[in-house]
Amino acid sequence: MSNQLFYVSPIEAAITRIESLLDDTHNPISRRSIALLLLQKDPILSSQLKQEPYFPEIERIIAHTQEYFSESLSLAIAQSRHQLAMAIEQDVIIQPQEQRTFQYEWLHKLTVHPVSGIPILVLVLYFGVYQFVGVFGGGTLVDIIEGFFESEINPVVNSIVAIIFPWQVMQDLFANDYGIFTLGIRYAVAIVLPVVTTFFLMFSLLEDSGYLPRLSLLADRLFKTIGLSGRSIIPLILGLGCGTMATLVTRTLESKRERIIATLLLALTIPCSAQLGVILALLSVEPTALFVWATVMVTIFLGIGFLAGKILPGKAGCFYIEIPPLRLPRLQAILTKTYVRLKWYFAEILPLFIFASVLIWAGKLTGLFDVLIRGLEPVMLWLGLPKEAAPTFLYGFFRRDYGAAGMFELHSSGILAGQQLVVAAVTLTLFIPCIAQLQFMLKERGVKNTIAITSFVVLFAFSLGYILNQLLTIMEVGF
Amino acid sequence: MFTEGFSVHYSPLNFLGNKTQGVITAIKNQDEKIVKKLLAMGFHVGMQITLEQKFPVFVIRAGRTRIAIDKDIASSIKVRVSNRN
Secondary structure (H helix, E strand, O other): OOOOOOOOHHHHHHHHHHHHHOOHHHOOOOHHHHHHHHHOOOHHHHHHHOOOOOHHHHHHHHHHHHOOOOOOHHHHHHHHHHHHHHHHHHHHOOOOHHHOOOOOHHHHHHHHOHHHHHHHHHHHHHHHHHHHHHHHHHHHHHHHHHHHHHHHHHHHHHHHHHHHOOOHHHHHHHOOOOOHHHHHHHHHHHHHHHHHHHHHHHHHHHHHHOOHHHHHHHHHHHHHHOOOOHHHHHHHHHHHHOHHHHHHHHHHOOOHHHHHHHHHHHHHOOOOHHHHHHHHHHHOOOHHHHHHHHHHHHHHHHHHHHHHHHHOOOOOOOOEEEOOOOOOOOHHHHHHHHHHHHHHHHHHHHHHHHHHHHHHHHHHHHOHHHHHHHHHHHHHHHOOOOHHHHHHHHHHHHOHHHHHHHHHHHHHOOOOOHHHHHHHHHHHHHOOOOHHHHHHHHHHHHHHHHHHHHHHHHHHHHHHHHHHHHHHHHOOOOO | OOOOOOOOOOEEHHHOOOOOEEEEEEEOOOOHHHHHHHHHOOOOOOOEEEEEEOOOOEEEEEOOEEEEEOHHHHOOEEEEEEEOO
């Protein structure tokens, strides 16, 4: 049997006529391929050939050919290709009777059936994301590496920098509290590296096992109510690891509308793992406080998603996903994937961290930060927070987790307590993502959308903090 | 055109019950992109499929390929039923 693909006669006739019109300027591609692409209305090729004198004739041929078919030409072409592919497949594949069903079929059924699938989903998220990435990566590993930096590396860097530069200003740029090495690099290596490594490991594992499509399948109905589709669960879960990376991944979503909603939810509601770790540690002392925080965050996530889905123009995203068979992942493949992703991630994120250090340095040097902090102080009082919380919010912008860490200090020194802690935690989680995420929003969504999302997030965070503070006072919730 | 005089029983996928088997008779949606996606995933007219699940989304299987689609896409696949369970 010949593998040469012949299409139904009207299409073949059209191909021959278009071929005879084409000149040889597109040499690397065969004329037949060009003709086929034109019949399928390939946008790139059409715009390239638009200027050619023969293009109107080609358009006439395409319109004439279309009259033979009730479906579009690309559909008719695809149909022929599929039929040949099927024929070849049937010709060459011998399938033993016992292998007709998929491997791990029972496991597949368990993971996609709503009754058993949703508990499995919760378990996977709890152990895979929360315990492994949040508690182990963001807690245990961060503590070890960060401790090592604080006790071994930072003092050395500080003293070396002090020897090289006699000026305090230059010393602060590279070392001390906010220096490029002592803050920028330390954050990248001590906080981001363990969190992102554990996250990528878990993500590659889920991906290679074939579980991710099943996860989006189960989430689709819920996500439809907030203007998204099941696919968006992947960037949103990534957001629990790192919002910056998740913002980048929203580009895999189907429509612009979905991408905007996901970006907004990531900026507003999803806490990144570093932030999540500190907030959980702070609030877990008070179960009621943790409960209020969690309830508020879930309500806002669903509420804002629902409203954004209603307000933004366009149709709700459609959902389709191929479900590969479940497989036992190969360790080698997972490690390689994790390594490649880490390498890429660091190349993207490290300059941003250094940039943030330099900005903090410049902000402090010029006195701009003092002005901003003084401007934030009345806002803090308005939220019922002590004015000492203002720097936390400002620095929180440079590293989202840094804000939460600052809160930890305020709490241990007794400045922030009870109700204030909940209000501060909610406001900080809602408040603007870190500068790295903002830069990625600019890159992915453009200036206009970023400004709109950012202004909304800032306004919403502070207004909600105010309302929450009032509500807790009125309802006399004690912590 | 050759079916004139015959009655061809076919129905959109979203009206069928679980475990129904059938042959795809048409894929039609106003959104050409959806049709293309289905084709790209290997679903085309004349293909034997099984509807495996309807909730939370539709899961259909054809040969060794399995896809999950929402109701809107499911309604664009018309099927001639070959067995009803």
